[in-house]
Amino acid sequence: MSSTSHTPIATVGTIAGSCRTNLFSFLTLLLTVLLTSSAFAQTPSLPVCKKNNGATYLPHCTSNDLSVTGAFLTADQCYCSDGDNISATLNFKLFNKTGSFRTSFAFFAILESTDSEGNVSKQYITRCKSGVPGGSESIISFDDPISVECGASLKLTNVYLAWTDASDRRVCDLAFCDIAPKCGKPLDITITSLLTADVEATASCDNSPTGSLAITPSGGTSPYDILVKDSNGGTVATYTNVTGTQTIEDLAADDYSISVTDAATPENCTYNTTKSVSSIACCVAPDKPAICQTPADLCGDGKISLTISNAVVGDWYIVFQGTTKDSIQAESSTITFNGLTPGGKIRVYGVDVKNGTRCKGPEANCDNTTIGTCSADFSARSSSSAQTLAPTKQRNIRTEVYPNPTGRDATINFSVPKSGHVLVRVYNALGEPVATLLDGEVKGGENRALVFRGDKLPSGTYYYKVTANGKTKTNRISLSK
Structure with a gap:
């Protein structure tokens, strides 16, 4: 009875332990596969061709019958909003050296996309088109759309083109490893995207006309015409034949409408967008520092101190003496620079930094300022003021x-x-x-x-x-x- 009752329990424990071991092994294998797949996804490449002996190879192309003279995207609209993900048709302009009809044409490449921040993404891409019309020049549109970011720079790299000849009646899809010899390996192919514009705004200071807009058109057909209007419909600026970034300055806080028209024929494309110029509190140049000095003590360290009595709390004050520079952010209306060298000429000024703006005030120096000795009464008041206004001990960086x-x-x-x-x-x-x-x-x-x-x-x-x-x-x- 004892033996009979214990045997099943031992077997269950063994099975449970075995299951846990197998489960751990399975999870480890799954994680490895996922990490490996992720690594491969980050480094896209063309298909790998292998011979019977296991050696790898790439197609050996000897023909130059067809070439791509241009590539561009089309969609239901000729424009898109900068930064949006879009689905568009890829089109090739082809030059056919022989002018003969081709039953199929394909390409294999790495699609490289660079956004406005300079971030680069890559993916393997292939498309095939059945029936390329005869004639020296033609435009073909691939049936399967591609997904890209509007405004990104697009190009195909490591490109292989493939086509059938008069006697080869193969149709799509073409196998990459079997495209030789009727194939070509051109240089990178730049893809013209849909028309858009990146618009960056710089805020105005305290509702004054100090704001700006930087408009950068892309896609479509260059050059571009730009029209900018304010919220009342009044024309603010017009520009023609723009090929780069166009900056509009001296703008007040407002909502602006921007129209960008390209040079496409027979019909232009126009992209419309809006951008707000906000108003922020900006810097104010501090007054010329009012300064006095505390002479060196012959029994001390032989250094002098320079005191500013009209400092603005929060502003930075900078003192130069020769090549030596020191700076203090004012925490009260009175600040002191210590350890200056007697006889060394000085210059000192204040700087207000606020919301990305910087205003430098007029400087006081030995040529435009009489630097008197700080009076005992002033020193006492400064000391008392400092005790009243000085903050608690610094706790943070x-x-x-x-x-x-x-x-x-x-x-x-x-x-x-x-x-x-x-x-x-x-x-x-x-x-x-x-x-x-x-x-x-x-x-x-x-x-x-x-x-x-x-x-x-x-x-x-x-x-x-x-x-x-x-x-x-x-x-x-x-x-x-």
Whole structure:
């Protein structure tokens, strides 16, 4: 009885354990397959041809009877909205050297798409058309549409063309590995997309006419005509024969209508869109700094201090003495630069940075300012004011960058609450590091200035990170050349 009652229990446990092992193995295999499939999906390629002995090969093309002289997309409408995913018909303009009728024509290629941000995607594509009419020139339209992003730059790379001759009556689909010798391998084929336009707006400052629109037409047939109207229907600007980006400046905050017409014949195509220019609070140039100095103490460190008494809270103040530069973001109306060298000429000015705008105020220097000694009464008032207005001890990383946007270089100011190792690094939009500006020790509360040099980098959005004591502060830099 004992043996009989225990045997089934042991068997069930063994089976359960076996099932768990098999399930784990199956899940591992499934994950491997999925990861492998994902890797292959990211690197599209042409079909692999194999000989009987297992060796791989590509078709050997010797004919040049047919060639593609142009490629373009068509759809129910001749235009599309920038950034939308669209389904369109791919068309080829063909040159037929012999002029004879072909029962079929096919291509095999990698379709490469580059969006407005520079992101590139690739996919394998093949299409076949039965019945290519005779004559030296013709246009064929492939029946199966392709899906692409409106406004993206499109081209076919690693292209193979294939066709049948007079005696070969094969029809679609043609097998890639069997297309030789009636095939050709041309250079990349650029595809003209549907007409669209990318419109970028820059906000106006405090409802003043300081906004702008940057209009970039693409697709259709170049050159383009552009018409811009305000919300009341009044014409703001007209442009003809545009081939690149057209910028309209001095615009007030409003909703604008944009019409872009291409040069297609016999009938033009027109794309209509709207764009709003908003209003934001912008920078205001601070006044010329009112400054005084505290002379060096012969019994001290031999340095002088420079005090600004009319600082604007939140603005940055920069002092130059020779090649030495220091900067402070005002937290009260009175700020002091310490550790300056007696006898060294100085110049100091304020900068207001707000919503991507930068305003520099007039500078005070030894040639246009009489720098008196800070009075004891003023020093006492400054000290009292500082005690009243000074914030609590710095707890977080503080940082600001100006000018932003920038066309070349930008200054990154920062301070950290606690002394220690600090890393300041700049990254591109893909998260890849492009520059390390600082990798070293910094004193707590010390204001530091670093220069981001963008002259050798492409236009785009960059991010910099200030990392100290296990905390990170991230800000954006817009580089526009």
